[in-house]
Amino acid sequence: MKLTKAQREQVRQKYDGHCAYCGCQLPERWHADHFEPCIRDLKRVEAPNGSVRLATTTPLRPERDVIENMMPACPPCNISKASMSLESWRGWLAGHINSLNSYHPIYRLAKQYSLITETGAPVVFHFERVDGAKGA
Incomplete structure (x- = not known):
């Protein structure tokens, strides 16, 4: 779903201009995250000049690609969450302490x-x- 400027502002104001996840003030280039993932496949697209780029396809869960399912997110949170459900992401974040203790001497x-x-x-x-x- 391509949000209009008004819709983006509506999403941004959902939590007073803060990331719904970590609570930081949203930067200028923030993301509108799908709270419940709608998951898109990637496909290769070749341009006439021979360059290749990846493009997203139709969401696998199109019913989730609606403004009511959007959350304002800072880029690190949205990229970290990726296509995980909230509870999967919560567990993944919490599990990092064990990883840090096991593998990071600093x-x-x-x-x-x-x-x-x-x-x-x-x-x-x-x-x-x-x-x-x-x-x-």
């Missing part, structure tokens, strides 16, 4: 010098905190 050293403190806190997204506060 992380372990920073933790040893109390530069990093692991809290064991669950992954809670910005929109969950904001929407939870509205319901309280």
